[in-house]
Amino acid sequence: MKPQLWIHARLVTCAAGATDGYGLIDDGALVCEGEQIVWAGPARELPPQWLQVAEVHDAQGALITPGWVDCHTHLVYGGQRAHEFELRLNGATYEEVARAGGGIVSTVQATRDASAESLYLQAQRRLKALMAEGVTTLEIKSGYGLSLAHERKCLQVARRLGQQHAVHVRTTFLGAHALPAEYTGRADDYIQAVIDMMGPLNDAGLVDAVDVFCERIGFSLAQTERVFQAAQRLGLPVKLHAEQLSDSQGAALAARYNALSCDHLEWLSEDGVRAMAAAGTVAVLLPGAFYFLRETRLPPIAWLREHHVPMAVSTDCNPGSSPCTSMLLMLNMACTLMRLTPQEAVLGATRLAAQALGLHDRGQLVAGQRADFVLWDVAHPAELCYAMGANPRRQTIWGGQPQKETPP
Ligand code: NIG
Numbered sequence: 001m002k003p004q005l006w007i008h009a010r011l012v013t014c015a016a017g018a019t020d021g022y023g024l025i026d027d028g029a030l031v032c033e034g035e036q037i038v039w040a041g042p043a044r045e046l047p048p049q050w051l052q053v054a055e056v057h058d059a060q061g062a063l064i065t066p067g068w069v070d071c072h073t074h075l076v077y078g079g080q081r082a083h084e085f086e087l088r089l090n091g092a093t094y095e096e097v098a099r100a101g102g103g104i105v106s107t108v109q110a111t112r113d114a115s116a117e118s119l120y121l122q123a124q125r126r127l128k129a130l131m132a133e134g135v136t137t138l139e140i141k142s143g144y145g146l147s148l149a150h151e152r153k154c155l156q157v158a159r160r161l162g163q164q165h166a167v168h169v170r171t172t173f174l175g176a177h178a179l180p181a182e183y184t185g186r187a188d189d190y191i192q193a194v195i196d197m198m199g200p201l202n203d204a205g206l207v208d209a210v211d212v213f214c215e216r217i218g219f220s221l222a223q224t225e226r227v228f229q230a231a232q233r234l235g236l237p238v239k240l241h242a243e244q245l246s247d248s249q250g251a252a253l254a255a256r257y258n259a260l261s262c263d264h265l266e267w268l269s270e271d272g273v274r275a276m277a278a279a280g281t282v283a284v285l286l287p288g289a290f291y292f293l294r295e296t297r298l299p300p301i302a303w304l305r306e307h308h309v310p311m312a313v314s315t316d317c318n319p320g321s322s323p324c325t326s327m328l329l330m331l332n333m334a335c336t337l338m339r340l341t342p343q344e345a346v347l348g349a350t351r352l353a354a355q356a357l358g359l360h361d362r363g364q365l366v367a368g369q370r371a372d373f374v375l376w377d378v379a380h381p382a383e384l385c386y387a388m389g390a391n392p393r394r395q396t397i398w399g400g401q402p403q404k405e406t407p408p
């Protein structure tokens with residue numbers, strides 16, 4: 001295949017070190033060969049040989065960003081939890097619903113009852129919605145199976161979604177998401193079971209990273225550490241659902257294990273921020289969960305900025321705390337609810353989200369990166385954060401290939 005050249009484009013390169021943050025190039029050109037970007041910059045500097053050898057695409061003034069990286073999702077699950085939404089609107093809290101046998105464990109039952117095929121079809125609808133708004137890489141966690149067979153089923157579904165769609169899937173083993181009913185009163189035994197599941201799942205090539213829900217209604221610091229130690233023995237990177245509902249000091253522990261990311265972080269302390277900064281751990285902000293649970297305490301954005309902790313933004317797509325399949329809405333809410341600047345939100349959905357997954361080959365429009373990008377019918381990246389319910393995506397290019405548009 002010939003090299004592919006895009007001209008008449010406004011590039012949002014998100015390049016590390018760009019002086020304006022966005023890395024905006026008004027009249028830009030972009031060349032791909034195979035799956036990679038081989039040149040990106042101002043059109044006037046384009047080496048003329050590309051015009052001779054490449055197939056030329058006229059972007060007609062489109063804005064081009066890197067494809068979104070949705071770095072925190074629980075995409076594969078059975079059923080839905082609208083009834084809990086209703087319970088909460090009648091006065092119950094998220095924690096009360098969870099303690100009364102609702103919450104995560106009710107989704108566990110629906111997920112165990114569902115066949116792999118049914119889970120695939122349910123998750124595929126959500127995946128298509130994400131892709132329709134420009135997602136080209138996403139993370140999918142397990143954590144609604146909570147036994148070897150059911151965690152395997154969910155992770156296999158996640159892998160299959162990646163194989164059958166023009167999107168990259170990174171899988172995360174979240175066996176320590178909730179205590180399944182059969183282990184009531186035996187959380188430490190369940191943690192041992194999680195550790196025992198990790199080896200076979202990893203041997204089957206189903207695990208790219210390991211996560212834990214460290215919380216009053218999840219697992220303790222000591223239990224979290226046992227899971228991290230097991231991950232470390234297998235050479236798997238870790239990440240953490242940390243400080244979502246209380247300050248459990250999970251972030252500092254995760255930082256000691258060089259976690260890729262700590263996610264949620266509403267109750268993060270300044271010491272936790274410092275530990276994350278020293279370890280290079282990314283803070284993943286989840287405005288959908290903050291909004292849907294009607295949290296009032298914001299993650300400490302000012303401290304994260306002050307200590308230069310990279311901030312990513314993600315959907316946290318899941319049935320209980322963030323039934324959301326819109327990265328554009330998350331960009332908007334990261335700005336309106338969490339007061340990120342549009343520039344921070346865009347970088348948080350591209351380069352810094354890729355960093356949260358340990359991926360350094362995507363998230364920027366620069367030579368050597370994967371050619372995963374999106375053409376938008378807007379003039380400035382702030383428009384992608386500003387509008388609510390709009391989807392100005394014109395086209396997605398994934399691995400250098402223009403994608404045919406398929407109806408959801
Ligand atoms: O990221 N916090 C834990 N896990 C999910 C919620 C899962 C659920 O309620 O089903 C989260 O918010």
Ligand code: FE
Binds near residue numbers: 072074241316318
């Ligand atoms: Fe989550």
